[in-house]
Amino acid sequence: MSFRLSSIQNKELRSFISFFFTALLGAGTNFITQIPYKLLFVHLGMSDKTAFPWSVAASYLTATVVAFVPTKIYAFSAKESGSTRRESVKFLMISAVGFVIQSFVSAFALDFIANPFLGAFSLVVREKISHTIGMGVSFIANFLGHRFLTFRSTGIYDKIRPNRD
Numbered sequence: 709m710s711f712r713l714s715s716i717q718n719k720e721l722r723s724f725i726s727f728f729f730t731a732l733l734g735a736g737t738n739f740i741t742q743i744p745y746k747l748l749f750v751h752l753g754m755s756d757k758t759a760f761p762w763s764v765a766a767s768y769l770t771a772t773v774v775a776f777v778p779t780k781i782y783a784f785s786a787k788e789s790g791s792t793r794r795e796s797v798k799f800l801m802i803s804a805v806g807f808v809i810q811s812f813v814s815a816f817a818l819d820f821i822a823n824p825f826l827g828a829f830s831l832v833v834r835e836k837i838s839h840t841i842g843m844g845v846s847f848i849a850n851f852l853g854h855r856f857l858t859f860r861s862t863g864i865y866d867k868i869r870p871n872r873d
Contacts, residue, residue, distance in 0.1 A: 723855065724851065724855075726782050727779065727851050727854070727855070729782070730775060730778040730779045730782050731775065731779075731847055731850070731851070733774060733775055733778055734771040734772070734774055734775030734779075735771065735843055735847070737767070737770055737771040737774045737775070738767045738768055738770070738771035738839075738843060739767070739836075739839065739840070739843065740767075741766070741767040741770050741771070742763045742764060742766075742767035742835075742836075742839055743763075743832070743836075745762070745763035745766040745767055746759045746760060746762075746763035746835075748763075749762050749763055749766075756831060760814075760815070760818065760835055761811055761814070761815055764810065764811055764814050764815075764839055764842065765807065765811055768803075768806075768807050768810055768811070768846075769807070772799075772800070772803045772807075776796060776799055779799070779854065780792070780795060780799075795858055798857055798858040799854065799858050801857075802849075802850060802853035802854055802857060802858055803850065805849060805853060806846040806847075806849050806850040806853070807846070809842070809845055809846045809849050810842040810843060810845065810846035811842065812842075813841060813842040813845045813846070814838050814839050814841065814842030814843075815838075815842075817837070817838035817841040817842060818834060818835060818838035821837075821838065821841070822834035822835070822837050822838045
């Protein structure tokens, strides 16, 4: 017996599950690229403490670019909406909020959870745990933002877009 997402009758649940699966692509990209980014920043002369938030930021931005199209097509069924420019602007705005949330939560988790309570683990493990916590909180914020703003017509884009008269 095979499971098909289209068999789920509740549209909201189907949208959330689809977003979750497309977010896994972004989360995987985010999670995996953070380490090479940190190594690069340390190689460029940053301390571990400075390189961590910058690597979280770089990996988040990489994941944002990777995740836009699958999110648009699969999670919110907006493949033929005709509003890709509008959606991409709103996607970036929501992603910027998610970025701030992920960055602050990751740094907070490292300083106040992982380092004090998980000191027996290596710094890399503590950072990955902190990064995962930040990603989880950011996932919720991104889902809600994309669900209620990005892939629906709200009029916000028209208000912020420069007049073309």
